[in-house]
Amino acid sequence: MELPRSGPYVVVGAGVHGLSSAYHLALELEQRGAGSGADVIVLEKSRIGAGASGIACGVVRNFYFSPGIAEVIRASVELFETDPEGFGYHPVGYIAAVPELQAEECVAIQRRQAEIGYRSDVLLGERRCQEYMDAIFPDWDGRGIEAVLHEHQGGWAVTRQTVENLARLARERGVRIYEGVEVTGFDLHEGVVQAVETSAGSVRTDLVVAGPGPWGGHLWRMLDLPPEVRVRNNGDFETKPIVTYWKLQEGDYWLDDVELTDAHGNEPPVIHLDHVEPLVSDRDGRELYSGHWGIYYKTGRRGFGVQGGGVPIPLGTDVELEPYGPENPEHVVGDEFSDVFTSGLARAHERFRGKGREWHVDPHGGIGAFTPDNYPIVDLVRPNAYLIMDSNHGFKMIGMGKLVANDILGGGEPRLEPFRLSRYEAGVTHAASRSPYPWN
Ligand SMILES: Cc1cc2nc3c(=O)[nH]c(=O)nc-3n(C[C@H](O)[C@H](O)[C@H](O)COP(=O)(O)OP(=O)(O)OC[C@H]3O[C@@H](n4cnc5c(N)ncnc54)[C@H](O)[C@@H]3O)c2cc1C
Numbered sequence: 001m002e003l004p005r006s007g008p009y010v011v012v013g014a015g016v017h018g019l020s021s022a023y024h025l026a027l028e029l030e031q032r033g034a035g036s037g038a039d040v041i042v043l044e045k046s047r048i049g050a051g052a053s054g055i056a057c058g059v060v061r062n063f064y065f066s067p068g069i070a071e072v073i074r075a076s077v078e079l080f081e082t083d084p085e086g087f088g089y090h091p092v093g094y095i096a097a098v099p100e101l102q103a104e105e106c107v108a109i110q111r112r113q114a115e116i117g118y119r120s121d122v123l124l125g126e127r128r129c130q131e132y133m134d135a136i137f138p139d140w141d142g143r144g145i146e147a148v149l150h151e152h153q154g155g156w157a158v159t160r161q162t163v164e165n166l167a168r169l170a171r172e173r174g175v176r177i178y179e180g181v182e183v184t185g186f187d188l189h190e191g192v193v194q195a196v197e198t199s200a201g202s203v204r205t206d207l208v209v210a211g212p213g214p215w216g217g218h219l220w221r222m223l224d225l226p227p228e229v230r231v232r233n234n235g236d237f238e239t240k241p242i243v244t245y246w247k248l249q250e251g252d253y254w255l256d257d258v259e260l261t262d263a264h265g266n267e268p269p270v271i272h273l274d275h276v277e278p279l280v281s282d283r284d285g286r287e288l289y290s291g292h293w294g295i296y297y298k299t300g301r302r303g304f305g306v307q308g309g310g311v312p313i314p315l316g317t318d319v320e321l322e323p324y325g326p327e328n329p330e331h332v333v334g335d336e337f338s339d340v341f342t343s344g345l346a347r348a349h350e351r352f353r354g355k356g357r358e359w360h361v362d363p364h365g366g367i368g369a370f371t372p373d374n375y376p377i378v379d380l381v382r383p384n385a386y387l388i389m390d391s392n393h394g395f396k397m398i399g400m401g402k403l404v405a406n407d408i409l410g411g412g413e414p415r416l417e418p419f420r421l422s423r424y425e426a427g428v429t430h431a432a433s434r435s436p437y438p439w440n
Pocket residue numbers: 012013014015016017018043044045046047048049050051052053054055056057058059060181182183184211212213214215248249250364365366367368388390391392393394395396397
């Protein structure tokens with residue numbers, strides 16, 4: 001397929017955000033009688049799902065402290081629910097089990113979920129939480145757990161299948177996806193993109209929509225935007241880098257004789273466990289964490305064992321992204337993380353205790369690019385360059401593209417207002433939660 005020399009809409013990146021935007025742009029153009037999917041091309045430097053979307057653990061949850069996110073997730077879960085099989089979606093639900101420190105946040109999150117019709121329950125107090133969790137996992141050890149938020153929607157999805165399904169939907173609408181075509185720069189005239197420069201020649205366009213994932217900082221530089229933003233904080237301003245990188249720690253683990261099933265032998269909900277009590281190694285009793293720690297886990301991607309992750313590691317502003325993901329030893333977790341993860345499992349479940357040295361291990365991980373307040377930037381950053389920098393929130397946000405298409409073709413989308421770039425200068429950034437993660 002030869003790359004056209006011009007096209008009304010050029011989408012950069014074939015991850016969830018690029019593909020969802022391309023698909024929904026195609027739908028919206030058709031519905032408005034303003035064009036069709038043939039007006040949309042996607043440029044992907046590698047292959048579909050080569051970035052964060054293809055390697056993510058795939059957890060789909062609405063457990064977010066910042067209110068703006070709840071609507072985006074609801075739109076996304078609705079899309080997953082239209083075709084669970086196609087998206088590889090497991091609607092098993094999601095449970096956050098947290099200490100007293102985060103109990104109030106759980107209550108606030110559940111209240112907001114109830115307001116928008118997202119089905120969930122919250123339990124408070126160690127005894128009630130223990131009783132509730134006992135019914136799901138008879139071997140649950142809930143010491144120190146003071147709040148449980150059970151989201152009855154969400155769960156997890158097989159990430160590569162989700163991305164492939166989005167690509168299929170987009171292609172069915174006439175979108176053309178060019179793999180192996182790298183965007184190398186933009187021909188800018190007074191800040192307006194005239195053409196997209198690529199490894200296969202230049203493409204004139206009216207609008208660029210980029211979902212670059214971890215490469216957000218690279219696209220930002222190509223658009224000749226300043227590397228730092230001013231963030232207003234109580235009347236003062238501080239300068240922050242537009243992107244800071246974190247190493248996401250994840251892996252697949254399994255035992256020969258024990259499975260992560262619920263009380264009825266079925267696949268359980270995804271579990272998110274935060275603790276303030278020390279975590280000791282299930283291998284040798286060493287203290288691994290003295291303070292706040294957390295793990296999240298679900299059925300393994302092979303259909304058995306456990307897949308999950310933990311608190312990421314900050315890397316600063318300068319990292320090597322290539323090659324991206326599991327082929328890069330720098331992106332993959334080491335044995336230390338395996339000890340933390342399996343010890344966390346042993347802390348929560350009697351069945352895993354004393355098995356620290358018996359786990360089979362398939363470590364993975366990757367790098368995420370985070371914005372100054374760790375929440376997405378979804379905005380026109382140039383008059384005709386629309387950027388979705390998702391701050392690593394978003395495999396689950398497959399519905400974001402629908403809001404993006406409304407925003408672009410419908411002249412605005414209120415649900416995206418919390419994610420505008422101007423929030424930093426205006427000092428209306430997203431509040432930080434008390435969880436040990438940068439993305440809650
Ligand atoms: C290890 C890990 C685990 C995660 N787990 C979860 C999870 O459980 N649940 C969840 O919701 N989220 C999770 N995330 C976050 C989630 O994966 C990302 O937020 C999301 O996938 C980002 O999607 P994207 O489309 O913006 O980026 P990507 O999927 O990274 O897609 C960007 C694409 O752009 C392409 N590209 C980049 N630069 C160029 C260029 N110059 N020219 C052409 N193409 C280019 C890349 O090759 C890539 O394919 C995880 C992330 C990581 C790293």
